[in-house]
Amino acid sequence: MPEAVQSHQSSNKPFVLPAKPFAPEDESALREALKRCSPSTFEAAVQFRKTGNPEHLPAVVIGVIERFVEPDLRIKLKDADDDLRLIEDLGVDSLTMMEIVILVEDVLQMSINNDELRNLRTVGDVKTFIDCKVRGMELPKPTKFLPIEQIAAVMPIQPPFLFLNEASVSSSGANGKYKITGQEFFLQGHFKDNPVMPASIMLEALGQLAVLFLLEGAATEPGKVISPNTIFFTGCEGVRAHRVCRPGDILTLSIKPKRMKMPLATFEGAIRVGQEKAAIAEEITMTFGFAEAPSQPIPVAAAIAAKPNGSNGTHSPTPLRAAVNA
Numbered sequence: 051m052p053e054a055v056q057s058h059q060s061s062n063k064p065f066v067l068p069a070k071p072f073a074p075e076d077e078s079a080l081r082e083a084l085k086r087c088s089p090s091t092f093e094a095a096v097q098f099r100k101t102g103n104p105e106h107l108p109a110v111v112i113g114v115i116e117r118f119v120e121p122d123l124r125i126k127l128k129d130a131d132d133d134l135r136l137i138e139d140l141g142v143d144s145l146t147m148m149e150i151v152i153l154v155e156d157v158l159q160m161s162i163n164n165d166e167l168r169n170l171r172t173v174g175d176v177k178t179f180i181d182c183k184v185r186g187m188e189l190p191k192p193t194k195f196l197p198i199e200q201i202a203a204v205m206p207i208q209p210p211f212l213f214l215n216e217a218s219v220s221s222s223g224a225n226g227k228y229k230i231t232g233q234e235f236f237l238q239g240h241f242k243d244n245p246v247m248p249a250s251i252m253l254e255a256l257g258q259l260a261v262l263f264l265l266e267g268a269a270t271e272p273g274k275v276i277s278p279n280t281i282f283f284t285g286c287e288g289v290r291a292h293r294v295c296r297p298g299d300i301l302t303l304s305i306k307p308k309r310m311k312m313p314l315a316t317f318e319g320a321i322r323v324g325q326e327k328a329a330i331a332e333e334i335t336m337t338f339g340f341a342e343a344p345s346q347p348i349p350v351a352a353a354i355a356a357k358p359n360g361s362n363g364t365h366s367p368t369p370l371r372a373a374v375n376a
Contacts, residue, residue, distance in 0.1 A: 072096075084153075098110060099158075104181055107181055112177075118150055132172060132177065133172055134173045134174075147167060148167075158184065160184065171192070171195070172193055175193050194267070198216060201216070205262060214227075214262065217262055222307075224262055224266075224304070230247050232245060247299075249291040252301070252321055253329070256317075257334055259305045260305050264338055265281075271340060274340040275340065280341070283335075284314070286331050287331075292327045292328055292330070293327065293328040304321075305319040305334070312339065313338060315337075318333065318334075
């Protein structure tokens, strides 16, 4: 089973760190450190320090981030959206990020290397990073952010049937956005004088996000990649539409892998408009297959270094040509 799903599943298993002594003076020091955070943040930190249960970590992390976010932006953290970007959405610059990390280190009694912070770009990245550090697990691959140009470059589905404007992909799932412009071809007949996005197209958008995860986020066998020509929809279960979606609405999509074993991958998915639930799919299942990973181009320096002494390059044109073409 791919590492992405293994990590996702193992993180849901009950896990408790060995409890450490937590004296009254420790609680006083913790209260002082978190004096500008919410009471719920302090309580979650106390429970973690007393029990070692990582289930309390998300509340601590969100509470600490909230402490350093401007008041008018804190409402974005209310639902603890893992896709919130630290810089673009919350205004957290590199210096503020260091302040957040120092406080988290102090509260959770752990050490974080500065180099480990470079790939933390979303709230979800921070939560996953802290959880892995506490559990002693290998850190996941950093989140990839893909604008529409990159999405179209890797997806087998193309406009006008591509319903993703932007996306982020990590080892544990993918998130995306799509704005209903009102110019979509299907709105000409669904419905007359009352354009509504079909629920089937919303399900298609979730499926496309799952395809993107398979291509950009799923772990594969050594030397293998998932071929875009092998991914096909096979079925779905537990689909519910909760809200009518119209032109002007921005759909926020999310999918998470539930099971992956070649040739089948099953995901759970959800769509929101703002804070309102629009649609859910308990299971979306697809087939997929592997292909040989493309060979990496040889860097120019490596190609030159590999040439025999005294060679004028006439007897080994292939590596050099590959290097120049790269």
